[in-house]
Amino acid sequence: MVHVAIVGAYGSAGVAVADELLERRDELSDDLELTLIDDGDPGGGLCILRGCMPSKDVLSAGEHRYLARHDDRLEGVPEADPERIVARKDEHVSNFAEHRRSHVHDLADQAGVELVRDTARFVDDRVLDVGGRRLEPDYVVVATGSVPNIPELPGIDEVPTRTSADVLDTTEFPDSGIVLGNGYISLELGPYLSEVGDVDLTVIEHDERPLEEMEPEYGDALLDIYRDHFGIEVLTNTDEKRLERTDDGGFRLVAERAGDGEWEGDSEGAGDGDEIIVEADELYCFTGRRPNLDGLGLENTRLEPGDGWVTSTMQARDDERVFVVGDANGREPILHVAKEQGFAAGENIVNHWRETECEPYASVPHHVIFSGLGVYPFARIGHTPATAAATHMDEIVVTREASSDGVFETKGHSEGRATLIVSADDGTVLGFQGLHRHADVMAKTMQVVVEMGLDVREVPKRAYHPTTPEILDGLFRAACAELAEREDCVAETDSQDMIP
Numbered sequence: 001m002v003h004v005a006i007v008g009a010y011g012s013a014g015v016a017v018a019d020e021l022l023e024r025r026d027e028l029s030d031d032l033e034l035t036l037i038d039d040g041d042p043g044g045g046l047c048i049l050r051g052c053m054p055s056k057d058v059l060s061a062g063e064h065r066y067l068a069r070h071d072d073r074l075e076g077v078p079e080a081d082p083e084r085i086v087a088r089k090d091e092h093v094s095n096f097a098e099h100r101r102s103h104v105h106d107l108a109d110q111a112g113v114e115l116v117r118d119t120a121r122f123v124d125d126r127v128l129d130v131g132g133r134r135l136e137p138d139y140v141v142v143a144t145g146s147v148p149n150i151p152e153l154p155g156i157d158e159v160p161t162r163t164s165a166d167v168l169d170t171t172e173f174p175d176s177g178i179v180l181g182n183g184y185i186s187l188e189l190g191p192y193l194s195e196v197g198d199v200d201l202t203v204i205e206h207d208e209r210p211l212e213e214m215e216p217e218y219g220d221a222l223l224d225i226y227r228d229h230f231g232i233e234v235l236t237n238t239d240e241k242r243l244e245r246t247d248d249g250g251f252r253l254v255a256e257r258a259g260d261g262e263w264e265g266d267s268e269g270a271g272d273g274d275e276i277i278v279e280a281d282e283l284y285c286f287t288g289r290r291p292n293l294d295g296l297g298l299e300n301t302r303l304e305p306g307d308g309w310v311t312s313t314m315q316a317r318d319d320e321r322v323f324v325v326g327d328a329n330g331r332e333p334i335l336h337v338a339k340e341q342g343f344a345a346g347e348n349i350v351n352h353w354r355e356t357e358c359e360p361y362a363s364v365p366h367h368v369i370f371s372g373l374g375v376y377p378f379a380r381i382g383h384t385p386a387t388a389a390a391t392h393m394d395e396i397v398v399t400r401e402a403s404s405d406g407v408f409e410t411k412g413h414s415e416g417r418a419t420l421i422v423s424a425d426d427g428t429v430l431g432f433q434g435l436h437r438h439a440d441v442m443a444k445t446m447q448v449v450v451e452m453g454l455d456v457r458e459v460p461k462r463a464y465h466p467t468t469p470e471i472l473d474g475l476f477r478a479a480c481a482e483l484a485e486r487e488d489c490v491a492e493t494d495s496q497d498m499i500p
Contacts, residue, residue: 178280
């Protein structure tokens with residue numbers, strides 16, 4: 001008998017492990033006993049209950065209002081109804097979560113599978129206490145997701161903070177707010193607060209621009225869009241230092257300029273190291289998420305969470321019979337990656353039991369940030385120019401501005417750009433980034449192109465006209481032209497070398 005316990009069985013990663021194990025149970029030489037453990041109420045997983053699903057639901061309302069407001073051919077601006085926005089989101093989330101729970105319950109109806117609705121805690125290596133019941137499985141899978149990461153900032157305990165989950169349930173908004181953090185959560189929810197809540201928003205950006213790992217033009221384009229289209233003040237190259245309550249019930253943030261950051265407030269022109277003071281009614285902590293390991297009892301095991309504590313096979317470095325998947329391992333907290341890690345863990349549990357080599361999981365980056373209310377989404381597939389250069393491969397990088405294609409003008413959103421990275425040796429498409437209208441819908445197309453290793457010269461260079469994928473055609477043609485030019489140069493050089 002092979003006994004596997006999955007802690008966090010309602011989440012996307014935990015469900016993926018269970019599905020994979022049950023699909024592969026015939027490969028085991030022994031019977032499979034599977035214990036699914038989850039204390040979530042009502043249960044359904046982070047993505048469905050408090051993450052990507054509800055956030056996209058509320059963003060859609062802001063998107064519709066923004067599109068109407070942005071179109072000067074239309075009269076009037078529709079009023080947002082936060083009560084109805086939250087009610088519709090709750091209805092959808094309830095349905096999505098019920099579908100997830102039904103799937104888990106169907107799994108629990110299979111032979112050898114049990115669902116335990118209680119809290120699990122390690123009391124020893126691979127020994128769990130589940131509501132007073134002791135379990136000693138052969139393998140433990142930790143799939144407990146993540147929680148908001150609240151920074152350790154002087155004074156933060158004295159100021160009420162709002163997280164992304166709070167925003168998704170908000171029906172009454174403050175006049176002003178300060179956002180700590182400017183990653184994907186802030187890029188998505190900041191414009192929602194501005195558009196639907198009419199919040200006068202100030203965002204603290206530690207770096208010179210958002211999307212710092214991309215070409216500078218991408219972050220600069222987002223800064224322009226957020227400032228000009230949504231009225232959001234972004235303080236770049238700025239570090240928060242402390243928080244203080246004010247007499248009127250609000251608070252002030254004392255920050256410090258770390259460089260030549262942009263600031264249009266009272267401290268305009270302040271130099272490196274000068275203090276900046278901003279006051280507001282509400283504090284939003286969009287400072288990322290951290291693995292949800294609190295209360296799990298890891299101190300009672302040999303497991304030591306930290307950098308590199310989970311290997312590429314999804315096994316814990318300190319115990320090869322413990323697998324950690326999804327947000328819980330801190331490797332890459334993204335839904336589709338969590339599911340892929342879950343499938344990999346299920347496969348490797350079978351491999352380990354059969355004493356065959358475990359297979360490493362490697363993700364080809366494929367991310368979408370629904371920035372600008374999803375009107376200006378950012379998509380990344382595969383290599384960026386920087387990551388391609390770091391591998392010392394010979395690459396071709398071509399860029400196209402959205403304004404180069406008339407279709408973006410007809411849609412009233414000509415801002416943005418896209419980049420294609422191609423191998424100069426054989427034309428293989430290595431990566432794509434896009435920040436423009438409908439960039440999200442191109443992500444799957446470019447994922448197929450990149451992950452199948454297609455030669456850009458063999459990719460069709462025609463899209464139905466006029467549609468936004470024409471920006472891809474322009475990139476493909478530009479890359480092919482540069483490849484041809486390089487080949488001509490090589491041929492000419494070779495012929496010159498042959499001249500006696």
